[in-house]
Amino acid sequence: MTSRRNFLKGCLAGGAAAASVVLPETACARDTLQRPPEGLGLLYDATLCVGCQACVAACKQVNENPAEFSAVDKLWDTPLDTTGHTFNLIKMYRHGTMETKDAEQNGFSFMKTSCMHCADPSCVSACPVSAMTKDPVTGVVGYDPDACIGCRYCVAACPFGIPKYQYDSPTGKIGKCELCRHRHKDGHYSACAEVCPTGATLFGRTEDLLAEAKRRLALKPGEWTTIPRGRLRHAQEKVLAGGEDGKGQKHRHGWRDEPDQSYQAQVGNYLQHVYGETEYGGTQVLKLSAVNFQKAGMPDLPPKSSAATSETIQHTLYGGLIMPLAVLAGLTWVAKRNVVPEDQEKKGDQS
Amino acid sequence: MSAHHPAAPVGGKLFNTATLICGVLIAAMIAVLFVRFIFGLGAVTNLNDGYPWGIWVIFDVIIGSAFACGGFSVAMLVYIFNRGHYHPLVRPALLASLFGYTLAGVGVLFDLGRWWNFWHILWPGYANPNSVMFEVAVCISAYITVMWIEFSPVFMEQWGLKVQKQKLEKVLFFFIALGTLLPMMHQSSLGTMLVVMGPQVNPLWQTPIVPLLYLLSAITIGYGIVLFESCVAASAYRREIEMHLLQPMAKIMLGVLAAFLAVRFGDLVVRGALGHALKPSLEAFFFWLEMACFIAPFAIVGTPAGRRNPARLFVAGVAIMFGGVLLRVNGFLIGYDTGLGVDHGWNYFPSVAEMLVTLGMFALEVLGYIIITRRFPVLPRVEAAH
Numbered sequence: 001m002t003s004r005r006n007f008l009k010g011c012l013a014g015g016a017a018a019a020s021v022v023l024p025e026t027a028c029a030r031d032t033l034q035r036p037p038e039g040l041g042l043l044y045d046a047t048l049c050v051g052c053q054a055c056v057a058a059c060k061q062v063n064e065n066p067a068e069f070s071a072v073d074k075l076w077d078t079p080l081d082t083t084g085h086t087f088n089l090i091k092m093y094r095h096g097t098m099e100t101k102d103a104e105q106n107g108f109s110f111m112k113t114s115c116m117h118c119a120d121p122s123c124v125s126a127c128p129v130s131a132m133t134k135d136p137v138t139g140v141v142g143y144d145p146d147a148c149i150g151c152r153y154c155v156a157a158c159p160f161g162i163p164k165y166q167y168d169s170p171t172g173k174i175g176k177c178e179l180c181r182h183r184h185k186d187g188h189y190s191a192c193a194e195v196c197p198t199g200a201t202l203f204g205r206t207e208d209l210l211a212e213a214k215r216r217l218a219l220k221p222g223e224w225t226t227i228p229r230g231r232l233r234h235a236q237e238k239v240l241a242g243g244e245d246g247k248g249q250k251h252r253h254g255w256r257d258e259p260d261q262s263y264q265a266q267v268g269n270y271l272q273h274v275y276g277e278t279e280y281g282g283t284q285v286l287k288l289s290a291v292n293f294q295k296a297g298m299p300d301l302p303p304k305s306s307a308a309t310s311e312t313i314q315h316t317l318y319g320g321l322i323m324p325l326a327v328l329a330g331l332t333w334v335a336k337r338n339v340v341p342e343d344q345e346k347k348g349d350q351s
Numbered sequence: 352m353s354a355h356h357p358a359a360p361v362g363g364k365l366f367n368t369a370t371l372i373c374g375v376l377i378a379a380m381i382a383v384l385f386v387r388f389i390f391g392l393g394a395v396t397n398l399n400d401g402y403p404w405g406i407w408v409i410f411d412v413i414i415g416s417a418f419a420c421g422g423f424s425v426a427m428l429v430y431i432f433n434r435g436h437y438h439p440l441v442r443p444a445l446l447a448s449l450f451g452y453t454l455a456g457v458g459v460l461f462d463l464g465r466w467w468n469f470w471h472i473l474w475p476g477y478a479n480p481n482s483v484m485f486e487v488a489v490c491i492s493a494y495i496t497v498m499w500i501e502f503s504p505v506f507m508e509q510w511g512l513k514v515q516k517q518k519l520e521k522v523l524f525f526f527i528a529l530g531t532l533l534p535m536m537h538q539s540s541l542g543t544m545l546v547v548m549g550p551q552v553n554p555l556w557q558t559p560i561v562p563l564l565y566l567l568s569a570i571t572i573g574y575g576i577v578l579f580e581s582c583v584a585a586s587a588y589r590r591e592i593e594m595h596l597l598q599p600m601a602k603i604m605l606g607v608l609a610a611f612l613a614v615r616f617g618d619l620v621v622r623g624a625l626g627h628a629l630k631p632s633l634e635a636f637f638f639w640l641e642m643a644c645f646i647a648p649f650a651i652v653g654t655p656a657g658r659r660n661p662a663r664l665f666v667a668g669v670a671i672m673f674g675g676v677l678l679r680v681n682g683f684l685i686g687y688d689t690g691l692g693v694d695h696g697w698n699y700f701p702s703v704a705e706m707l708v709t710l711g712m713f714a715l716e717v718l719g720y721i722i723i724t725r726r727f728p729v730l731p732r733v734e735a736a737h
Contacts, residue, residue: 081695083400126547128485129471129478147477150464153484155403157547161689164400165464167393172464280549299550306549311481313543313559317536318486324536331431331528338433339524 028315032281032308033120039139040179041117041206041284042193043213046296047102047268048227049110049200051090055192059088059114062180062191081113084166084175088114088192093296102268102290109291111298112201114192115162115177116276116283117141118305123154123163125307131174132163139206139284140181145173159280159299159306187256189231196229199263204232206284213274213286221269229261281305358442359732360509361588361725369587373718380711383704384461392464395704401689401697404462409683410676410709411458413541416491417569417675419451421580422498423534424573428603430527437596439731442505443584444577446729449498450716456495458712483543490537497530509727538569545682553634553686554624556678560614564678567611572675574604575648578668582661584724590733598658601667605648608671612645637677637685644674 060067060077065085067077079086091113096106103109121141123132131148134141143163154163154174166172180190188194193203202209212232219225269290276283279301287298294300317323387395398405421444428434429441460466471477472488479485501523507516542565545552558564578597585592619625628638648667652658689697701709724730 081400122547122549125481126484127479128482128488129468129474130476145465147468147471148465149468149471150466151462151484152403152464153482153544155400156551156687156689157549159549159551161400161695165392165398165403167396167398168391169393170389170391172391172393301550306547307481309549309559310483310543310547313546313562314481314483314486314540317539317562318480324532327535328528328532331531332525334433335430335524335528335531338430338435339527 028312028319030308030311030315032303032305035119035206035282035284036135036137036139037207038137039117039119039206039284040189040204041139041209041286042112042114042179042190043202043204043209043232044112044285044287045200045202045213045216045268046109046111046287046289046291047270048198048265049090049112050198051092051110052197053090054195054197055112055201056086056088056090058191058195059177060086062183063087065175082162082164084164084168084172087175087177088112091297093291104291104295107291109289109296110200111289111296112192112287113160113297114285115141115179116160116279116285117177117179118280118283120281120305120307122157122159122280122305122307122310125310126153126157128153135181138179138181138184140179141176142178142181143174143176148174150174157306159301184254187254189255194230198265199227199229199261202228202232203230205234206286208232208234209286210274210277213277213288216267216288217270217272217274219267221267223267224264225267226262227265229263230258231255278303281308357732358439358505358728358730360728361730363725365722365725370718370721373714373721376707376711376714377718379707380714383707383711386704387461387708392462395702395708397699397702397705399697399699401695402684402687402699404683405699406701406705406709407458407462409680411712412455412462413679413683414676415451415455415458415712416541417538417565417572417679418576418672419448419455420534420538420569420573421576422446422448422501422573423531423538424570425577426501426527427531427570428600430524431531437600439593440577440581440596440600442502442729443580443724444573445498445502446505446720446723447576447580447716449495449502450719452491452495452498454712454716456491461708483540483547487537487540487544490533490540494530494533494537497526497533500526501530505723505727505729534569535566539563539566541565541679542682548687551688552682553627553688554622555619555627555634555638556682556686558618558622558624560618561682563614564611564618567607567614568675568678571604571608571611571671574600574607575668575671575675578604578664579672582665582668584730588724588730590730592661593731594659594661597661597664598655601652601658601664604667604671605653608645608648615645634681634686637681641674641677641681644670644677 068079068083068086070078070080079089082089091111093109095104098108100107117139121134124134129147129149131144132154152165155165163174163176165174189203193201209232270288275287275293275298276285289296383395392398396405425437425440425444429437460469463469472485504516539562542561545557545561581593581597628635647670651663651667657663
């Protein structure tokens with residue numbers, strides 16, 4: 001009898017444990033995080049890009065990354081993909097005769113590959129040691145090699161394939177774009193946008209960049225319009241040559257003074273889609289293209305971030321350790337009845 | 352621990368063909384690891400930007416720890432479901448688990464690119480409670496400690512520490528409860544690790560109920576491993592197989608396996624993901640291979656007559672182990688695609704050096720098992736065994 005009763009108790013404890021695994025998601029649901037209001041990012045417009053790779057060279061320089069060779073003669077930097085030593089790359093879409101720029105049929109186009117600085121990054125959620133962090137103000141997804149254990153869960157988690165590990169070194173780090181955050185204190189912004197000759201890569205607040213992207217989508221293809229280059233200014237921000245107070249080089253908003261570089265260009269034949277506006281909960285790097293984004297190498301992603309799903313499951317099960325402690329209490333109670341020390345076991349014969 | 356089936360050292364020589372082979376494999380592993388730590392992961396592994404995790408993570412840690420669930424599964428049967436007559440199986444199962452987990456913990460260090468920082472994962476200020484891997488690391492570390500405590504009466508018996516053993520046994524129930532809870536937590540979380548990878552994982556293996564699938568499969572693998580180990584130990588040490596225990600345990604194993612399959616298929620149907628299994632793809636092929644391994648035990652030991660045959664019990668155990676391997680390899684490697692349909696030209700197959708390390712770890716486990724069972728009271732005492 002004792003045995004049967006204890007068996008049933010065991011079933012109860014086991015059932016509670018199993019139930020804790022499948023509890024409804026709503027208990028501790030964690031919504032997809034939103035972009036911070038002052039979040040910084042880039043707007044890449046594939047129709048303006050000429051594929052010169054100036055941004056790739058500038059990125060290498062400011063991040064002190066070595067050249068990587070894919071050609072036999074090793075004359076210049078020719079990475080085929082982003083790596084632990086290449087944080088930014090312009091890739092090419094090509095089809096048929098490649099006659100027309102920004103055409104899917106018999107055409108070609110470009111696509112920038114670098115960190116998207118997600119609103120709700122998988123790498124930050126995955127990292128067990130907080131080496132990947134999202135700045136609460138700028139939203140930059142940064143990496144701290146001194147915290148990193150090199151588990152490469154961030155590499156596996158990122159749907160854009162961005163964080164990359166340096167396998168060629170015994171002390172390899174993770175390499176990824178950090179939006180040149182190490183240059184921000186001197187008033188410099190992302191080197192790729194600084195050097196872009198056509199304004200295809202534009203730096204700014206993501207909210208401003210999103211408005212600029214939507215402005216371009218609303219225009220008629222072929223029409224002439226003003227295209228800013230370098231850093232996109234706030235709507236209210238005035239252009240002041242020589243610095244705001246006439247002495248320093250930096251404005252109150254922190255960015256180095258530079259002359260207005262905008263120019264007149266023709267509006268591209270855009271797809272009506274700002275890539276990154278909603279993908280995976282939104283990203284701070286936004287993209288415009290005339291060629292299908294998937295064909296150009298950008299994954300098709302749902303609006304919900306995987307970080308939200310993962311953390312909802314984890315916090316439902318382990319939030320405040322309530323569930324594990326409850327199950328432990330049940331298991332302890334059952335085990336106390338069933339575990340008989342050896343000397344007592346010899347006296348009372350059990351099952 | 353049980354009065355009815357006292358455990359005893361098997362005895363015999365420690366130096367023989369089996370231990371010699373283990374020694375050679377361990378030496379090869381040490382040589383590879385030497386190169387790995389001097390020149391980096393790229394020098395010995397085929398890991399790349401598209402496949403950051405290879406067999407050192409998926410076999411040595413994720414599968415290695417699932418294979419080490421024998422101790423958990425049997426202890427749960429004996430102490431939680433109060434099936435005391437399975438007691439003789441507890442110590443050998445616990446020993447295998449102890450080795451499996453301890454080596455999985457050590458194996459992680461070989462794969463960590465910045466291993467000198469490993470302690471950050473348990474350090475407040477660095478640790479990230481939102482990370483599934485953090486939860487896995489904490490639970491596995493705690494479980495390894497708990498298992499050494501659960502197993503320590505074996506050493507105390509051998510070294511005559513009676514007072515200490517009595518004191519420990521008074522509180523052992525708590526460690527047994529903890530030793531049941533912790534594997535439930537991290538074996539399920541090992542599956543949850545897939546969730547943050549999102550659509551990069553094929554819908555056949557990417558599901559919000561993946562923790563339940565990994566937990567149920569780990570429990571069945573635990574019983575499968577006990578069948579496997581009991582048969583191998585009996586054959587290697589020329590002892591009788593504990594058929595009277597393995598037969599009913601196999602029946603329990605089938606019960607948990609049926610629950611697993613019901614959840615597995617139910618989930619695929621509810622999510623509408625079954626269509627992916629009907630496409631002519633590598634993923635679909637491996638899915639059905641996985642299913643075949645999980646369904647085969649019903650054909651092999653589904654009947655009482657089948658369960659009376661030790662060879663069938665052995666094969667059923669092996670089938671479940673293969674199913675468990677496939678569930679994990681499929682989710683983390685076969686069904687994983689960084690490119691998300693965009694072909695980056697990435698592929699992965701382990702290098703010989705990587706395989707040598709995995710083999711070396713396995714050899715270390717076998718060697719440890721042989722030494723401890725020959726010198727410490729783990730296996731049930733058998734009269735006139737030799």
